[in-house]
Amino acid sequence: MKKETMGFKGGFHLLDAYPLPFCTIIDEISSDGAPEQFQFPVTGQKIEHVIVNLCPTEPWALPNWVILKHKTAAFLSMLKEIKTSYFSDARFHLAINEKEDRAVEDAVNFARAEDWIKVIPLCAKYPQDDPVILAQVLLGMDVSFGQDIKSLGILIVDAQTVSAMYEQGIMRKDVNSRYVVLSGTGLRENEIIRAELGTSVEKILKNKVKDASTCRVFMNGPLRGKEISDFSQKIDWSVNNIVVFEEKSRKVLFPMFKADELAFTTSLLGELRRCVYCNFCDDICPVDLEPALYYHSYIRGEKHKARLYNMGKCIECGLCSFICPSKLELLKIIRECKALDKHE
């Protein structure tokens, strides 16, 4: 099978920009009460396509080697058993990071003998693993942001979910814990831990944070995730990672020589300015929008006009705000204008 280069315009190589080293030490953390159980992701709908996503694009997300343990063939035979027991008439699509040569080779060798699975090596640039982009690149289907993709017969699972499905569905074992990646400048060390479902964030971060008063905690990454202020919140299966950033809310002298010190914090890394029409936002947009148009409509007070510029296609990946040299809050503006849409 020839190596296909599939993808989309725009996007950003987060993995190259923020290389995060992880040690292999894995802590086990148990919850206080009885741990919650893993819910098998299928509840009666007919699934036609299963996309197995082995292409995490965010450096703070769970890397593949934690689950695969460099044994891709064993993982794929696990996948085969799941297919025969649960998804006998579904097609499987394996999205895999093209840079992980050995895994790609193993998967391609495996898929040569099987006709139910297709291996697609992908460039791991953010937001390649977004459901909308995956469905579009792999299946050629137009899915809109926020739509329930299971109702379209598509199931997207990551490596950890596959292994949990195998353990619960085939081995008949209880699955009540998952890997969570802890990273960020606010922590003493970047770690991968195994925590029981239902453990509170407070317990997970205990003794790991440098200085609790100047830290901000984000669940599922600083780009797409949520900030959490209530640390008694319990983690469930959807929590892939927790990122803790230092809050650099003071002026830093000579920022040009301290790029590494400032880069992985919540700092805006620049002054708020007017839009200079630099075209960075539409160059980086993965769904080919022009976010600056929304900004211009917004500051003129024409929120309704902003929605005319294909706003429904936006997948809220946050790259426009991320790249903007004028540090404009483009994602906030987009969400505000979208919310206007719902009220009517």
Next chain:
Amino acid sequence: MKKFLKPIEPLLDKGLNTAESFIHTHRKVNFFFGAVFEAFDGLIRNPKETAQSPPFIRHNYDVKRFMGAVLVALVCGWVLPAIYLYGWQCVVPKLIVSFVAGVFIADFLWVIIAREEHIAEGGFVTCLFIPAILPPQAPLWLIGLGAALAIIFRNILGGVGNNLVNPALFSRLFLTICFPAFLVTGYQMPLIGTQGIHTVPQGLDAVTHATPFTAFKTSGEVASYLSLLLGTATGSLGETCRLALILSGLWLIKVKVANWRVPVSYLGSVFIFSVFFSLILGKAVAPPFFQLLSGGLILGAFFMATDPITTTYNQTAKWIFGAGCGFITVLIRDFTTLPEGVMYAILLMNLLAIPIQSLMVKIRYRL
């Protein structure tokens, strides 16, 4: 550098914090020096704002670096070659006058009067353009007046981000109308005797020569392409060494500060239209390669037309913008008595960029 800065860092930080709190508590001091302090502070310190809404991580690229890249490209593109070609006595005083008049007088006064704007690095870019687009023997007061006019004009329209047309070119247009004598003469041959420092303030010196385009219009003489490329032909101070301008322009495109579509379509359309008119009219119009290499075209195409604020935002519309610039340039050069058309072409297309942009938005989103 880092090691050298380390011991003074805490001291400097404390000093700046004290000064900041002093300025903010004293209203009169804040009125006169608040903006100056803010500008200086912004140059060496990172602001304390943090991301309050998602995404909570931001890229390490801000407008300062954006403008810094333009400054670096301009210094390599015209300041260094001009110092070599005309001598530092000609270039350095002009730069100093331009910065003092533009940034340190016009911008500071404006901030005190209007109180809305911040002093920003955009002014340096404009003031670095002013000497480049005026003749080498332009008197210093003309440079200062041009820089001040450019900054005031830009600020009246609302500062960086709101200017309709390129402020440096607008200022040159103004000077062309008011002081035509200084803009059609004063083109000194490069590498022939540097000016003495005492003659600098008066400007006009003895040895002047027609620009290649004026020479073509009067006698039909075409300058050698190599002299045009290397900068040994006459021209405005910053436009002569085209090789350096092209190289630094390409670097600007590589770091994505300049959009490649504008220079490609601008130079491409100049070439196409001049070939077209040459085929029809023969020797009466300038040949295509001479058009590409003469006048301010290279400086204009790589540095002025690509100014992101005054072009269209839409990427497809940038092709139309560049093509329009090229068409108007060739028209003015071939069919009017004016010696050069780049300035008029860019200014006109800056204004036309607004309807082009809204037209492209309407087509793209089917409004």
